[in-house]
Amino acid sequence: MNNEKEDILTSYLIDLGEEVLKLLLAKGAIKEDAEDIIQNTFYKVYTLLDDLNESTLRPWFFRVALNEYIDLKRKKEQQNIYLTEKVYSKLQYTECEFDAILNKNEIFFLLRDIRKEYKEVFFLKYYYDFSYEEIAAMLDVKVNSVKQKLYRARNLIQSKAGGKR
Template identity: 30%
Template sequence: MILSGTQCAELSDAEIIRKSLEQVDYFSCLYQRYGPRLLQYIRRISSYSEEEAEDLLQDAFIKIWKNLNAYQPSLKLSSWLYRIVHNQVISSWRKQHGQQTSFALNDRDQFPDTLTEDLQYDDSGEEQMERLQQAIGDLPDKYKEVVLLKYFEDMNYEEISDILKIPEGTVATRLNRARQMMAKYCKKSSTKIR
């Protein structure tokens, strides 16, 4: 039996985990709550087709199910789920392409206001947004992944730290360096930066 969205909405994350361990039907609540966001994240950081991204999400949820009893309540559930999905994407990519990883920013992505504000971005025309997309695309992966998690997934430093298993200070440093690189790229490309 799959529980309704209303039934799932009434449960906290901790209750979903506890009840899922007791009765498999409650696991569907986890999928209903986090599946769409995790799928969007997979599509955002990879160049996989819609079908491949959905397959990857299913594989990730199988892994989540198998490791549900290993979840530590001291971690934020969403961070734990994103870390599993993130690792699944990297693992899948490496199987297909060797050790080199590459995170993609897809055309369907909208640029969050917080990103353009942090870069003190003056213009919002299509050409300028393309330059900004190229600037993000040209970032080394370790900087791109923190930009995507911070600005496109709206996560805080602690959550990013949990997902990537790096200290919060490293998250801050990578974000700062990424902003500097993007500003430099945009300046070189004649994009208006204050």
């Protein structure tokens, strides 16, 4: 890579890092954790630079940083959760938003056996409060795809909870 291209890439990555840092801070990350996540993501970018292209770099950067934030938050909040009949009964109210009827630890517990693609979208929406549009941008998919995966995830959780009653 010539110097001009390196300078353009470096400038783009710095801007991208600042954008993702602001997003992580807005989602509740403490500054030190957010900075560590960005630094780790930069490292991963440079190790995989040959495999990334302009169109995939931005969504990949968001995804890697966000996954690292989710993992960090999960480690900090890891607890054993025992679901009760009360939790399962809450799931009967399908018109309600999940975050209104379940606490975040209950959501985390219910997601443990759900397919990764559904789990990721579900976490982003109900655990981290991202909008459909933000999730679509991060995962580089259409908004309707996000809505469809959320719908399927909710149905899987409800059927799983219903099956244990």
